[in-house]
Amino acid sequence: MIVPIPFDPDDAWGHKSAHHVAGTVAGRGVRGVIESYDGGPGIVLGAAWRRDCGVRAGDQVSVILVPEGPQRGDLAPDVLEALEAEPAAGLFFDGLAQFYRKAFLTWIDATKRRPELRAPRIVEMVDLLKAGKKERPPG
Missing domain, CATH: 2.40.30 (Elongation Factor Tu (Ef-tu); domain 3)
Structure with a gap:
């Protein structure tokens, strides 16, 4: 139906x-x-x-x-800026199921105690999204 x-x-x-x-x-x-x-x-x-x-x-x-799930308006400014700078990655991110979007964002937000890792993780997320990857490889 x-x-x-x-x-x-x-x-x-x-x-x-x-x-x-x-x-x-x-x-x-x-x-x-x-x-x-x-x-x-x-x-x-x-x-x-x-x-x-x-x-x-x-x-x-x-x-x-x-x-469903996090939308552009819910994103931290640095993540939003990175996705807007790479429209193909941003479009792919927007089309992902909430599970995958949340997983990327949780991984990025897990840098609270090591803030120097946040920017490299955002770059890695954008690279993965540009390559059409829904999630980062294990490890």
């Missing part, structure tokens, strides 16, 4: 390669990615979500969706 989105997510939330969202449909929690379909943007409600929910195709329901 596809829930149509009656607006352009790029206009509402800024251009991203993928819009990961969270919220509710008919009062039940949902997470997903807004994708393009024949009728425009929408999210898919899979079989597990639909099971015993009482919602059928064609039903009118309340839908509340918000961008």
